[in-house]
Amino acid sequence: MRTSKPITVTLGPMQASLEKRLKSGSYDNASEILRSALRALDREEAAIEDHLRTKVAASLADPRKSVPAADVFKRLRAVHGRTMKASKRGT
Template structure:
């Protein structure tokens, strides 16, 4: 059986999940988190292995769909500024 040390933040989070009544014990909370991580990693791998190569091939076939690096950075900066403005 594995044993893990968690900091206070995660101990409080697990406790709050138990108090919500959604989970029966700490192991259920950890298993739920691991399932979510597993799903996230699978989606990330699909994105890297399937979506990125197909999008690159699409751009090679139709270069007009590409976004310049300058435009991409401008869009990212605008998103960042919008997020910062909300906080």
């Protein structure tokens, strides 16, 4: 008994990429390509999650004093304001 169900996917411009892979002989059918793409996406998401977990752990372990959120947002607004002024001068 089949454990998966057939689906219909509209690839649009990405159809050419799928066709290229089929013509190269690297894959036997579109299902193999899509399974490979999903495995790659799973690996990418896992790598991003690992990276974020590492960054959070490093942040939590940082012995420096925390900066109040109000101060952080005040600095961000100042940086954003300077960036906006600079971009207006450039146009």
